[in-house]
Amino acid sequence: xxxxxxxxxxxxxxxxxxxxxxxxxxxxxxxxxxxxxxxxxxxxxxxxxxxxxxxxxxxxxxxxxxxxxxxxxxxxxxxxxxxxxxxxxxxxxxxxxxxxxxxxxxxxxxxx
Amino acid sequence: xxxxxxxxxxxxxxxxxxxxxxxxxxxxxxxxxxxxxxxxxxxxxxxxxxxxxxxxxxxxxxxxxxxxxxxxxxxxxxxxxxxxxxxxxxxxxxxxxxxxxxxxxxxxxx
Numbered sequence: 001x002x003x004x005x006x007x008x009x010x011x012x013x014x015x016x017x018x019x020x021x022x023x024x025x026x027x028x029x030x031x032x033x034x035x036x037x038x039x040x041x042x043x044x045x046x047x048x049x050x051x052x053x054x055x056x057x058x059x060x061x062x063x064x065x066x067x068x069x070x071x072x073x074x075x076x077x078x079x080x081x082x083x084x085x086x087x088x089x090x091x092x093x094x095x096x097x098x099x100x101x102x103x104x105x106x107x108x109x110x111x112x
Numbered sequence: 113x114x115x116x117x118x119x120x121x122x123x124x125x126x127x128x129x130x131x132x133x134x135x136x137x138x139x140x141x142x143x144x145x146x147x148x149x150x151x152x153x154x155x156x157x158x159x160x161x162x163x164x165x166x167x168x169x170x171x172x173x174x175x176x177x178x179x180x181x182x183x184x185x186x187x188x189x190x191x192x193x194x195x196x197x198x199x200x201x202x203x204x205x206x207x208x209x210x211x212x213x214x215x216x217x218x219x220x221x222x
Contacts, residue, residue, distance in 0.1 A: 004155075035212070042199060043156070043212040090155050100146070103155025 003027040006091050006104035013081045013111045021076040021107050023091030031094050032074040033058070033101070034066060036087040043090060049074055050096075081111045116200045116213040123219050130187045132216050134200030137181050145176060145183045146201040150215070156199060160185070187218075195220045 007022045023032060030051050035043040035058075045058030047066040055066045063085060065077045078085060088108050094101040117135040124130045136145070144163055148156035160167055162174040162183070173186040187194060197215040 042214040100158040100161065106155055
């Protein structure tokens with residue numbers, strides 16, 4: 001989706017390394033989400049934010065931290081990567097309750 | 113938390129109508145029901161959303177019975193390009209804490 005950009009698109013990490021995934025939106029939406037999707041599985045919510053300066057835990061938050069210092073950016077951090085965090089990570093944004101969500105193209109992360 | 117149940121997979125042929133049903137027994141009063149489509153290596157894409165009765169747009173219809181404990185996505189005259197995974201989504205905690213289930217893998221054959 002042109003309005004939601006994820007950086008990087010691919011990354012390989014060694015166990016124990018840290019990294020930050022960036023989600024940037026130009027849609028001026030309040031709500032932003034980070035999901036992970038394992039092979040053949042549905043998306044699972046990691047963390048989300050309902051506005052600048054706010055974050056909250058989703059379904060699978062352990063091992064991840066997030067920050068929303070600016071409205072347009074939502075950062076997902078892995079402090080000490082583990083092989084279990086190998087996945088495709090998707091960012092999504094929407095205006096709020098009951099509205100359509102727009103997704104980024106995903107970040108494929110491999111932890112070896 | 114509201115949980116959704118969908119068939120794991122479905123097969124169809126080009127030109128047929130496909131109906132995918134989703135169960136959501138614990139849906140809350142303020143929850144919306146939303147369906148997304150996902151192709152391999154892409155993020156999900158919005159298809160349709162509804163609260164009750166019937167909603168129709170240019171690509172699909174969504175049927176929701178009065179008790180709202182289930183919903184049916186209807187895709188008219190599917191084509192090969194409709195082969196994808198379809199997710200039924202029910203908004204929880206006000207709708208912003210979106211939970212995806214495993215989805216239904218639809219395979220359209222020629």
